[in-house]
Amino acid sequence: MRILVTGGTGYIGSHTCVELITKGHEVVIVDNLYNSNIDVLDKIEAITGVKPKFYEVDILDKEGLDRVFKENDFDAIIHFAGYKAVGESCVIPLTYYKNNISGSINLYECMAAHHVDNIVFSSSATVYGDNFEVPFKEEYGQGDTTNPYGTTKKFNEIILEDFCKANKDISAVSLRYFNPIGAHPSGLLGEDPKGIPNNLVPYIAKVATGELDHLNVFGDDYDTIDGTGVRDYIHVVDLAKAHVKAIEYAQRHKGAEVINVGSGKGYSVLEVLHAYEKACGKKLAYEVKDRRPGDIAVSYADTKKAKELLDFEVELDIEDMCRDSYNFMIKSQKNEG
Numbered sequence: 250m251r252i253l254v255t256g257g258t259g260y261i262g263s264h265t266c267v268e269l270i271t272k273g274h275e276v277v278i279v280d281n282l283y284n285s286n287i288d289v290l291d292k293i294e295a296i297t298g299v300k301p302k303f304y305e306v307d308i309l310d311k312e313g314l315d316r317v318f319k320e321n322d323f324d325a326i327i328h329f330a331g332y333k334a335v336g337e338s339c340v341i342p343l344t345y346y347k348n349n350i351s352g353s354i355n356l357y358e359c360m361a362a363h364h365v366d367n368i369v370f371s372s373s374a375t376v377y378g379d380n381f382e383v384p385f386k387e388e389y390g391q392g393d394t395t396n397p398y399g400t401t402k403k404f405n406e407i408i409l410e411d412f413c414k415a416n417k418d419i420s421a422v423s424l425r426y427f428n429p430i431g432a433h434p435s436g437l438l439g440e441d442p443k444g445i446p447n448n449l450v451p452y453i454a455k456v457a458t459g460e461l462d463h464l465n466v467f468g469d470d471y472d473t474i475d476g477t478g479v480r481d482y483i484h485v486v487d488l489a490k491a492h493v494k495a496i497e498y499a500q501r502h503k504g505a506e507v508i509n510v511g512s513g514k515g516y517s518v519l520e521v522l523h524a525y526e527k528a529c530g531k532k533l534a535y536e537v538k539d540r541r542p543g544d545i546a547v548s549y550a551d552t553k554k555a556k557e558l559l560d561f562e563v564e565l566d567i568e569d570m571c572r573d574s575y576n577f578m579i580k581s582q583k584n585e586g
């Protein structure tokens with residue numbers, strides 16, 4: 250298939266391009282490089298032997314996007330492009346709504362105008378909010394999201410559902426990712442956010458490399474194994490493989506579906522910290538702080554639907570995730586220094 254990948258130079262997008270190319274698909278990337286680097290194209294080439302065709306286009310630029318559709322005959326779309334920082338979305342909500350919703354609508358309009366029928370959308374477990382019992386099941390629907398970022402994901406799922414109801418040829422799969430971490434085993438692709446990371450594993454990674462001196466653990470009084478928050482971490486390479494299966498599923502299916510993509514297992518903050526200590530071979534300092542506002546105690550996926558519809562199950566575990574994350578950090582440091 251010839252697949253348009255929006256946000257394809259980003260963290261999850263770049264890993265997905267590798268898996269798509271490896272499976273023989275042709276990839277065309279659209280990204281405005283807001284949160285990624287053009288070098289990623291060379292890295293994808295170094296891993297796969299193929300450099301994807303690339304357009305530096307903002308999905309808010311409808312004419313630019315339309316040109317990309319005119320110049321390429323796509324079979325399917327995987328839509329990653331968007332802003333993703335939960336805290337920032339509370340400060341600049343309109344910017345988030347514009348980028349993640351108006352940008353997506355531009356894309357869906359181009360899809361309709363150019364008769365591209367299949368799309369996989371990056372949704373998030375955040376759409377469950379704090380309303381439901383674990384494991385989170387797709388049939389729960391959507392909960393009360395706790396921040397504008399989460400609401401953009403919820404709205405996109407609803408928009409795609411309505412789009413499919415009105416257009417019987419369209420197939421839209423919203424994948425609800427749990428917590429993607431890790432990096433490509435080559436050490437060439439991964440996530441190294443600028444500044445102080447918001448998310449757990451990027452933060453621990455910077456403690457491991459000495460850029461930060463300790464981890465702040467947000468709360469140790471939850472009703473969990475050791476009092477710290479529990480999440481369902483998934484290796485980004487497994488997540489990328491789920492996209493290949495989802496886009497193939499979208500081709501043989503019509504209508505809207507939402508599917509969880511997680512491991513089905515939960516790990517506490519301290520369990521992840523200890524797994525990372527094993528990966529980097531040293532003790533990592535931490536301090537317990539107050540709970541982070543908006544956090545829930547436990548989140549993990551019911552994975553049955555992914556198994557049934559996509560024949561997808563994770564292959565990599567928490568040790569693989571921490572090993573590959575640390576390998577990427579060390580390799581990036583060497584390249585910078």
Ligand code: NAD
Nearest residue numbers: 256259260261280281282283284285307308330331371373
């Ligand atoms: P990322 O920031 O690394 O990748 C997103 C890419 O989209 C970046 O390369 C960015 O430059 C690009 N982009 C942003 N706005 C754009 C625009 N207007 N036009 C063109 N390109 C634009 O993020 P990621 O972690 O790879 O996440 C990919 C998708 O998955 C996002 O939609 C995110 O919300 C979603 N998601 C991520 C997580 C996670 O924990 N990483 C979890 C659930 C869902």
Ligand code: WQD
Nearest residue numbers: 335373375447448449452465466467478479480518541544
């Ligand atoms: C995990 C656990 C924290 C940082 C977020 C988004 C979600 C999705 C994935 C996009 C929690 C604890 C964290 C730290 C800590 N993204 N923690 N110290 O909050 O589950 O999910 O990323 O869709 O929408 O909300 O992930 O990695 O931030 O936190 O103790 O410095 O680690 O309290 O229990 P989260 P996270």
